[in-house]
Amino acid sequence: MNRGEQLAVLSGAAAEQWGLVTAAQAKRLGLNAVQLLRLTEAGLTENVSRGVYLVTAAGMPTGLEAKAAWLRLQPKEFAWDRPAGHPDSGVLSHATACQLHELGDIPAPEVDITVPRRRTTTEPFVRLRTAALDKQEITIVDGLPTTTVDRTITDLLRAKADGGHVGRAIADAERRGMISLDDLAEAVSPYNRRYGLSAAADGRDLIEHLVSQAGQSLLRHDMDRASQQGFNEAVNRMQAHVAKNISALQEHVLPRTGLYAGLDEALAQVATNYTSLAQTMQEIARTPPRLDELLQRMSQTPPALTEFFSNLAAPAHPFESRFRSASALQQYSSLPPATRSALERAAAAGASRRGPGAAAHPGADQEPAAGPDEPHHPDEDEDEDEDEDETRKQPEQ
Known part of the structure; x- marks a missing residue:
């Protein structure tokens, strides 16, 4: 390898180690001690510590002593392998x-x-x-x-x-x-x-x-002191501002408007009105005894009204309870007055023989006596026959 190739090999390793390389690492890369010495003499490398060289083009790193000492602990190993x-x-x-x-x-x-x-x-x-x-x-x-x-x-x-x-x-x-x-x-x-x-x-x-x-x-203590100091300053400024405004109000505004002299009286009047209003609200909240009595009486149903509704619910005539359908009642209403009177007398006479309870609720098996003018209806005869059959069957059950 020529000098340029040697420097390129060393620079590639030194770039990952702050620009430093050990003699043992250079030997692993193919450079011997003589080649390192010649590079140093040419100013391309610098011996910064025992067995540690700096590639001059990389510049002097910070913490050189610590980095060189750490590299010497394992001089053959590269930094990326440690x-x-x-x-x-x-x-x-x-x-x-x-x-x-x-x-x-x-x-x-x-x-x-x-x-x-x-x-x-x-x-x-x-x-x-x-x-x-x-x-x-x-x-x-x-x-x-x-x-x-x-x-x-x-x-x-x-x-x-x-x-x-x-x-x-x-x-x-x-x-x-x-x-x-x-x-x-x-x-x-x-x-x-x-x-x-x-x-x-x-x-x-x-x-x-x-x-x-x-x-x-400590920063925490400084912040606490600064916060307390800032708070105190803010309070002092606020107090001074309020005092200044009150002073200006008393000195300039109130005397000109005539409010200063009557300010205490106005405040007392407001307090009195407030007390009267509170008492009035308490009196309104309490219900008068007469109103309670009236509401209680209105909630009760009068006896006369109860009797009136009871009469409405009862049948108009005891004899009319015999008719369970509108058609039968209509036929009864179409009879002559003399016939209806005879039937009512007969029903009253039968009720008197059975007692007072039967007069109010006559039995379903009782039939009114037919008068001389009552017309004959075949359907009614059939109903009577069915009633007689049911009467005969009842003892058997």
Whole structure:
């Protein structure tokens, strides 16, 4: 490969690793140490750390020391082949994680890397810490596996970092919405005694203590103070505005209209009218005793009216109850007056022999005596025969 091809091969790998490539990775790509040295002498690459080269055309990345130290943990492996949480891949933590998250101003003279198992390094500015991390405690910042903000703060408290520095990091994280104070308070509560708080203190007390040490304040407290201050200012302005309007009303409007002198009298008159109106409504609501008595009497049916309706329901004459059809009643009405009188006398005489109850309701088997002028009807003879047959059959049943 000529120099251009060598640079193209290195640039393809470095583009996925912040413009960086290790000597071991370059060897995997087909470049030896002599070729790397010649590229460096030509100004196409730059040796930024032991065994780590920067492709000059890519530009200097931020957090160079942390990225170079993380690449050296596994120099042969490319970044895309090192998933977060891999047993041999470290996670940036503690003060280095604070710098990557851009929280506070805590100094980081060393690159802090947490590894899942004990390891050693000969790098003078790299500190390896051993701890088991859950996947929920690892996030990616600028392509680097980094501890989350909550885990970073608890790591700093566990390592007894300066309280002011930690408080500044907490304040910045809270203002940027990167943490939940309730969750963080529960996580940091075991470290109260390390920072001079009593055993009765809780995690919130420790957070406020650290933030106050940093000379900072939480956004929530600032918002509460701002809200209270704004509310007080609004109330004061409203009171001043109302007082100004009342003063102008008393000074200019009321004297000119003549209302000021009679204002108290008008208000008293309104109160009196209101009391009279209330008493009137109460009197209207109460029903007079005479009206109650009248309504009760109207709801009862008079005895005379009851007797009148009873007479209407009764038959007009006891003898007329014998006729169950309109045609029979019509035939009876067409008889001569003398015949009708004879029939009524005969019916009255029969009722007197049976008793008073039978006179009101004569039996169906009783027939009026035929007078000398009564015409003969064959249909009535047939009805009488049927009645006699039914009379004879009744004992058999």
